[in-house]
Amino acid sequence: MDTYSFEDFVGDTDVFFTQHFDRKPLLRRGALAGRLAGLPSVRHLDDLLALETVPPSYVRVTKGGKGVPSGAYTRTVARGAALAEALNPEKVYELFRSGGTVTWNSLNHVLPSARRLREPFTDALACDAEVVLFVTPARTDGFSPHHDSIDVFVVQVDGTKTWRVWATPEHRRGDEASYTPEELGEPVIEVTLEPGDVLYVPHGTPHAAAAKSELSLHLSVGVEPRRWRHLLQDTVTALVEDDDFHAFPYLADGEDAAVAALAGKLELLRERLAHLDAAAEAKRLVAAGRTRNGAGGTREFARLATVDTLGPTTVIRRTAVPVEFGVSDGGKTTLQVAGHRLAVPDAVADALRALDGDRTVTAAAFFPEVPEARSLGVARGLARLGVLEAMGGPSVAPTAHHERK
Template sequence: MNTARTELQDAVTATGAGVLGTRLIDIDREKFASDVWGRAALLTRSASDFSDLLSADAVDELISRRGLRAPFLRVAKDGTTLPNSDFTSGAGIGATISDQLDDTALWRRFADGATLVLQALHRTWEPIADFSARLGGELGHPVQANAYITPPQNRGFDDHYDVHDVFVLQIEGTKRWIIHEPVHTDPLRDQPWTDRRSTVAEAAKGEAYIDTVLEPGDALYLPRGWLHAAQAQGEVSIHLTLGIHNWTRYALAEQLAQSALEALRDDPQMRATLPLGVDGPADELDLIRERLREAISTADSAPLFHRTRRSQARPAPLGPLAQLRSVRNLGSTALVQLRSSLEARLEGPRLSTRVGWLDFSETELPAVERMLDGEPHAAGELGVDLVERLMRAGVLIPAD
């Protein structure tokens, strides 16, 4: 029996069929992986019709009817982000919320040229949530989604770079994008462009790598660190930015070091007090280096990696009423399947997921392994009692 099994994602197969290949790029997936990913900007004309993901009507609904709070929207104008108090107010009777979006205030800011940024749409708008989850599964890196709504002839942000890769999808209107090569290649999360503000400003004066106007359906890929600025043209521009939160070798090194340090807690010599009167650390470094090398050589950072990865996203939505109804009506012929985006991983008798962990008996493990294929299964095939337990844990759901 395989005791270490990675989850079955909604990921793309080796053939390249998926949202990346069918909606975001017009080159072969393998060519994108070898020549473009993390290396170069890529402009794809008429990549797809993105109106199923977002529209002007959807923006109006999100702002005026969904009761969003300040963390889900920010407002910027001419490179400055406005304070939340400029566009929020109390929620009214029956709701003790002081920072709900004020659509009248937002209208006034927008009419005055400010850009509205709808943040974390992978949490608040179902079409984008589904798309982001699929793309994240294909790339193996978490995906977030923000929308930028800019009035004609305005720009929200000055030249800058992001610390994550992005796909820019033009939804409505047109926007001119000016792209420059990095001044700091592959910046880490704690290396923002503001640390190099003057260098970025100087580089932005040079010849552009790309200077183009995006039209609806166009897609632009930018690796982290690439400088960019954008300005709406003759009408309101709506574009969606899919931020790819890249796993890096540095991040893996951090986790390996953390695992090694955790192991050193069990080493009596490492826990010992330094000698009396020690003059700085020099006298102890040889021993510490030796122990640290030994710990790193045997450390296993995989559990920490998978825990961190599980914490970076959420599983597919689960309706508690529908789930309870399915549990109560559960019979041997009921079809169930693994809830998507669970990041489920079976290691020995333990199944770890984004919604917690469960231990199973030796006799249950074959059924659990079958369940991990993501296909619909009859409850009687897996065992009705086991299926009920997994449904109550939020691991299995009724099959579509």
């Protein structure tokens, strides 16, 4: 399956960051030509609409440039004793057939391929990113001229769509806004995007799009890089976590003592800021920007299923999962692994210690001088915890929950 780097979308990153990022639009024809198999497509959209219950907040339908009220494509379903609104797929298809554009927001919430698509963007820009899917029927004005408050990377996946993009204004209005064609003059980019083309539209940049002779599906990766104020807020928030800023002050009466106390804390904060290691803080801010809470991508069930297929002749090895060895007591050694604490025969602890570096052993011979079946059982148990793995088997182990690829 294709995985994508940030360069795949924007080309030379030095050129992108010095000339285009936050400044002017960028068109890259054929950037992902022939490499679309790993991306969400029309087929995935049908699969999503085939789910029994979809919360309507994911889907938006617009027609003639205006949003269709969600009541036109939802139905009420019983969920236990309660009632909830869910998508009515037939109504969505009907609105699409009659010229509506269907938008699926936060596609990365529900589709692994959309989650993978956002990764190069969160890594490169150290901020959150959301993937939105747009599907437009043939011969429709998808969206009339407007600007968005976030940066958008458009990837054309199916069909074609004609875009007009105007120059990024020097002074940008923050929120979303729409325009008449007369206000805008000549676009700086006018292009019919084909599958594999990528278009970058900085925030506040007017743009409009329309599908031509066929259905169009494009993905928009929306990113909102953090401004200085967000980064510095984060820095100060981390500094005031310290116990020195924990007490409840009483400032309300404005007495000299209260003012002096505040002045003292401001001075302390100033000192802490002055002593901050800027290089280390930059690293921390980047790491924080790349972190996203939510489900991991570890395929743990698939890993556990392969553990149960370990046989006596399977060659096994240690993984990178750390094991803390305790002291031996009564023939047993305590191990601490991935939040578990277990006592194993000393011979098992020794066998595990011996499996460092590139050494391997068969599952039957792992626990020496016991019957094969017992050795295999112990090997499987340790493999379930992620300490051992089959050679050539999946290398994903439980601690990978906390790591990025």
